[in-house]
Amino acid sequence: MNSPAALILAGSRPGAVDPVAAAEGVAHKSLVEIAGRPMLALVVAALREAGIARIAVSASDDAVRALALALGCEVLDTGSGPSASVAIGLEALGAPLLVTTSDHALLQGAWVRDFLADTPAGSDVAILLARREAIEAAMPGSRRTYLRFADGHWSGCNLFLLATPRAGLAIETWKMVEADRKRPWRIAARLGAGMLLGYALGRLTLADAIAKLGRKIGVAAALVPARDGLAAVDVDKPSDLVDARAILAQRAADGASTGSA
Incomplete structure (x- = not known):
């Protein structure tokens, strides 16, 4: 696979008031500073560290767009929702395209490289998800939304790979998943009565559900387990911001300690 471009959804x-932006008194949470840098800058830096040269930011806020340009990124218009913004990004940047979000403040280049390395050959679409036990081991007490399937409880990591042009076929389905992300039984129901029964009986794995949903729309789709549970931690609410600041402060302290050793 060629080196992907990256799209950051911002x-x-x-009509919605973001609680993190409101708490910090800024126009958009991408501008909230953690460890002295706006969240968007942290995400861009992680992608650069992963070796991604072409990065675009999907944003409508003028301050966010200005920051994106200052960081050396392209700026794209937003769509009516995340999936529509991804469609705009795929048309502008082509495949392979890595998609993430501007509130993924803990993102590390190593996670991106691992995700790309762990994506099965032949995949059109891949989704990074973390197991509950990995998240709780990395961040005890973290409260996330989990998809409960036979192969465990999973939480999204805001990292997606549109590996081939065929991935565009999945964008309409992405809209459905956006709507049903907290109701996995509805996702299973869209796969047919057999899949819904399998889910109800606790036999349907999320890996199978993703693969079968992909086949239904004509793409090879894969679940990729995250190696680090922190990959599922983004900044959705003020308490997440407190956690992110503490984690990045600890990373900085650990780095300083290592450097002085």
Whole structure:
């Protein structure tokens, strides 16, 4: 696979007040500073460290767009929702395309490299998810939304790979998953009565559900387990911001200690 471009989603939901931005008194949470840098800058730096040269930011806020340009990124318009913004990004940047979000403040280049390395050959679409036990081991007490399937409880990591142009076929389905992300039984129901029964009986794995959903729309889709549970931790609420600041402060302290050893 060729080196991917990256798309960072930094849009705003119409009419919604983001609690993190409101708590910090900024126009958009991408601008909230952690460890002295805006969250968007942290995400861009992680992608650069992973070796991704071409990065675009999907944003409507003027300050976010200006910051993206200052960081050396391209700026794209947003769509009516995340999936529509991804469609715009795929058309502009082509495949392979890595997609993440501007509130993924803990993102590390190693996670991106691992995700790309662990994506099965022949995949059109891949999704990084973390197991509950990995998240709780990395961050005890973390409260996330989990998808409960036979192969465990999973939480999304805001990292997606559109590996081939065929991935565009999955974007309409992405809209459905956005709507049903907290109701996995509805995702299973879209796969047919057999899959819904398998889910109800606790026999349907998330890996199978993703693969079968992909086949239904004509793409090879794969679940990729995250190696680090922290990959599932983003900044959705003020308490997440407190956690992210503490984790990055600890990383900095650990780095300083290592450097002085």
